[in-house]
Amino acid sequence: KAAPSASEDCDLAAEAALLAAYHGLHEVASEAVGIISGGKPSLSGQVRLDFAQALINIMGLAEEVEVFTQRMVDTRGKALLIMDRGLTTALRSADNDLVEDCASCIWATALPLMQPGLRGTARKAIAA
Numbered sequence: 001k002a003a004p005s006a007s008e009d010c011d012l013a014a015e016a017a018l019l020a021a022y023h024g025l026h027e028v029a030s031e032a033v034g035i036i037s038g039g040k041p042s043l044s045g046q047v048r049l050d051f052a053q054a055l056i057n058i059m060g061l062a063e064e065v066e067v068f069t070q071r072m073v074d075t076r077g078k079a080l081l082i083m084d085r086g087l088t089t090a091l092r093s094a095d096n097d098l099v100e101d102c103a104s105c106i107w108a109t110a111l112p113l114m115q116p117g118l119r120g121t122a123r124k125a126i127a128a
Contacts, residue, residue: 053082
């Protein structure tokens, strides 16, 4: 498949990837991310793409996704670092829809880490 040529096409694919990843549609999200390779999304499209890739990594844990293993905690922690940077970018861009997407993904990613011994992993992202 050819990479999208216009920034708007990349942004649309990034938004589709994020929505699919957020709703657990791993194959659809991966396909949408693959479409963007070689394209150049806008800043908001890049943030959504980064979030989608972080969520895809979490989905890659398969049955470990809800089991508290060190791998699950590390994967979610790395995803939260990426998402925290994305939220900072979204706040600077004053794109309210993007800020809402970021907050929703951060909350869904951090929620399983809100156990007493794991809260430090999610504290910074949740505090933002």
